[in-house]
Amino acid sequence: xxxxxxxxxxxxxxxxxxxxxxxxxxxxxxxxxxxxxxxxxxxxxxxxxxxxxxxxxxxxxxxxxxxxxxxxxxxxxxxxxxxxxxxxxxxxxxxxxxxxxxxxxxxxxxxxxxx
Amino acid sequence: xxxxxxxxxxxxxxxxxxxxxxxxxxxxxxxxxxxxxxxxxxxxxxxxxxxxxxxxxxxxxxxxxxxxxxxxxxxxxxxxxxxxxxxxxxxxxxxxxxxxxxxxxxxxxxxxxxxxxxxxxxxxxxxxxxxxxxxxxxxxxxxxxxxxxxxxxxxx
Numbered sequence: 001x002x003x004x005x006x007x008x009x010x011x012x013x014x015x016x017x018x019x020x021x022x023x024x025x026x027x028x029x030x031x032x033x034x035x036x037x038x039x040x041x042x043x044x045x046x047x048x049x050x051x052x053x054x055x056x057x058x059x060x061x062x063x064x065x066x067x068x069x070x071x072x073x074x075x076x077x078x079x080x081x082x083x084x085x086x087x088x089x090x091x092x093x094x095x096x097x098x099x100x101x102x103x104x105x106x107x108x109x110x111x112x113x114x115x
Numbered sequence: 116x117x118x119x120x121x122x123x124x125x126x127x128x129x130x131x132x133x134x135x136x137x138x139x140x141x142x143x144x145x146x147x148x149x150x151x152x153x154x155x156x157x158x159x160x161x162x163x164x165x166x167x168x169x170x171x172x173x174x175x176x177x178x179x180x181x182x183x184x185x186x187x188x189x190x191x192x193x194x195x196x197x198x199x200x201x202x203x204x205x206x207x208x209x210x211x212x213x214x215x216x217x218x219x220x221x222x223x224x225x226x227x228x229x230x231x232x233x234x235x236x237x238x239x240x241x242x243x244x245x246x247x248x249x250x251x252x253x254x255x256x257x258x259x260x261x262x263x264x265x266x267x268x269x270x271x
Binding site for chain 1: 121
């Protein structure tokens with residue numbers, strides 16, 4: 001086998017390695033890591049303004065590419081699952097850990113307060 | 116550090132500078148794409164094209180090398196978040212194309228680095244693999260940062 005194959009073989013190995021790593025998602029936030037955390041609505045409001053309002057509008061009132069959250073009636077489990085795993089154009093894991101718990105608490109508060 | 120803590124700590128670290136991890140990726144990818152443009156431009160000059168640029172020589176070669184090194188460094192935080200936290204996903208065409216290109220990107224990068232160092236290869240090999248890499252970087256940017264800028268905004 002000539003030297004000309006070396007870049008192709010090495011590149012192919014890196015592609016396979018990247019794919020395996022991507023499928024493993026070794027640092028993906030897990031549900032168990034955040035389910036025991038208690039969310040703070042006030043902190044969640046700040047996290048939401050910084051990370052979510054661009055798509056869901058100020059206070060989740062809509063106006064961006066994301067759905068209106070205020071008054072939507074979403075529960076904590078649903079919000080947490082969407083934050084962790086994404087949905088449609090929304091990427092997963094925009095926030096994680098305590099910030100995730102906080103923003104979930106805040107979204108649930110606006111989702112249920114206007115009903 | 117527990118693996119489960121990494122995502123949270125990474126997010127905390129990134130948000131000390133950027134508004135979100137997505138914003139961080141958008142701007143690092145944009146920097147890498149801009150440097151990729153410098154790469155293509157200087158490579159074209161090295162190959163005797165683009166005569167309006169300064170004369171071929173050590174300066175152009177130095178700019179080419181360092182823009183490539185810095186562009187590579189800019190892609191590393193993006194790689195870490197995309198590959199180790201988000202993974203390979205196909206919820207829609209944009210994300211599927213982005214995932215596919217991202218999977219192949221570092222493979223083509225390694226091939227390009229090896230082609231640069233192997234002087235026994237035919238002359239067309241380096242520009243071919245270089246342009247392939249630059250095209251992939253452009254498409255990765257279009258399916259991520261450009262999408263973000265046009266649908267979400269210029270958040271930092």
